[in-house]
Amino acid sequence: MQASMRQPASVNGVQRAASRQVAVRPAPTRPTSSRRSGAVKVQALFGLFGQSKASDAEVIAEVSTQFDRWNAALQTKDPKQVAALYAKDGVLLPTVSNRVRTSPEEIEEYFSNFLQLHPNGKIDDSNVRLLAKDTAINSGVYTFDLVKDGKPAKVQARYSFTYKRLDDGQWYIVDHHSSGMPEAVVDNDLEEVAKQFDRWNASLQTLDAAKVAAMYAPTAVLLPTVSNRVRTTSAEIQDYFVNFLLLKPFGRIDESNVRMLASDLAINSGVYTFALTKEGLGVTKVQARYSFTYRKIDGEWFIIDHHSSAMPETEEKKMAEVSQLFDRWNAALQTGDPKKVAALYAPGGVLLPTVSNKVRTTPEEIEDYFSTFLTLKPNGKIDDANVRLLDAETAINSGVYTFALVVEGEPTTVQARYSFTYKKINKEWLIVDHHSSGMPEKVEQAVAKAEAAKKAVAV
Secondary structure (H helix, E strand, O other), rough: OOOOOOOOEEEOEHHHHHHHOOOOOOOOOOOEEEEEEEOOOEEEHHHHOOHHHHHHHHHHHHOOOOOOOHHHHHHHHOHHHHHHHEEEEEEEOOOOOOOOHHEEEEEEEHHHHHHHOOOOEEEEOOOEEEOOEEEEEEEEEEEEEEEEOOOOEEEEEEEEEEEEEOOOOOEEEEEEEEEEEOOOOOHHHHHHOOOHHHHHHHHHHHHOOHHHHHEEEEEEEEEEEOOOOEEHHHHHHHHHHHHHHHOOOOEEEEEEEEEEEOOEEEEEEEEEEEEEEEEEEEEEEEEEEEEEEEEEEEEEEEEEEEEEEEEEOOOHHHHHHHHHHHHHHHHHHHHOOOOHHHHEEEEEEEOOOOOOOOOOOHHHHHHHHHHHHHHHEEEEEEEEEEEEEEEEEEEEEEEEEEEEEEEOOOEEEEEEEEEEEEEEEEEEEEEEEEEEEOHHHHHHHHHHHHHHHHHHEEE
8 A cells, every 4th residue: 555545543443444545455255155044145254264164153143133133222212222333433324315424423313313203124135244253244125114194104225234343242333324225116105196186186175276386396387278378387376276266176086197206206197087166057077187297395295297188089089989888788688698788787777668667776677677678689779869978977878769679479660768878987888877768558568478478488
């Protein structure tokens, strides 16, 4: 070593390089033995230390218990007891702080904050190695159970503990480096981001535009659903909500996709529906697409970008989709299977048949009706249809249809009036109400004969 480089100072028997100096050590020899126990991997450089394999194994086992000793100190909630496990010149590089802690006071100060999260750690993957007679390292992955904002959370991280056994015979931490998992996303973070919509929607219920605008970061951008103007200041965002809140909006998420872009940056995009109250029109529902981009600032999530846009499919396309639901229902009739027909009705669906006084209100009752009706081999067609969208997920189709039937082997046709009310449930249109009426004399005769034939077969 050249004279210009200072010799490292020695504190408590631990060599520590002077500031910004590089300590150069010879490369260790290849270990002559290794042992794996569960998730714990251990190595000892037996030839280097001149110890027996048995004594090395005992030392490794002793080092392996040091994490439990450290974790037990965490449970005391006393930062002094935790800091006492570090050597006087120990170094701590924490998971969530850029500051390197190099003194007992700084280490104690860090744990005074960390212990407020009630941490309880466990080792997921451990690798213990002896570097010298009284020096060892344990590195791997650990997971902490924490309590954040009164709610339980789990955080996984990587760790390296370097230990030195000092003159009192105790092992002390001379270096502790903890870092977040570079590829992992903690489920709790995703849940926390997902809940930000509920927080935003709750602010809408206050009908206070200032409270809604306070959810947005100072430099946030808002691209509203029904305004061409891009809002780029808090005042402009508040101005937009002054008008929007007149509709008394209440939102709910239909489809959500949450992703963590960084530990303090996330995005939630998908589809939401608002119940709006328009004067003279009552409550209407409007569906739109959304993207919320959030950033955590001083421990709190704020919206930095909010883009909302109308559903691009036209109303005409949706009405065409509803019009085709009759064809789907009629195709189910052609299978001759009453279960398949009944499956097109919502669980709480109601059927008021053409020629039966009984209102069918359960899937079983609806299936029972079609078990008789399908014996007539019905094939329907629409004569007159009137389709209307009541909101983004409710529609009605009413008019006149004609059925081709087979009664006692003879073909016949029967015309009737209909009303189908549909509701989109789990992305599928289902019948919530079906009312059929008209020309009851002819239909009654046909159904009565079919019913009599069914009874005759049963006898």
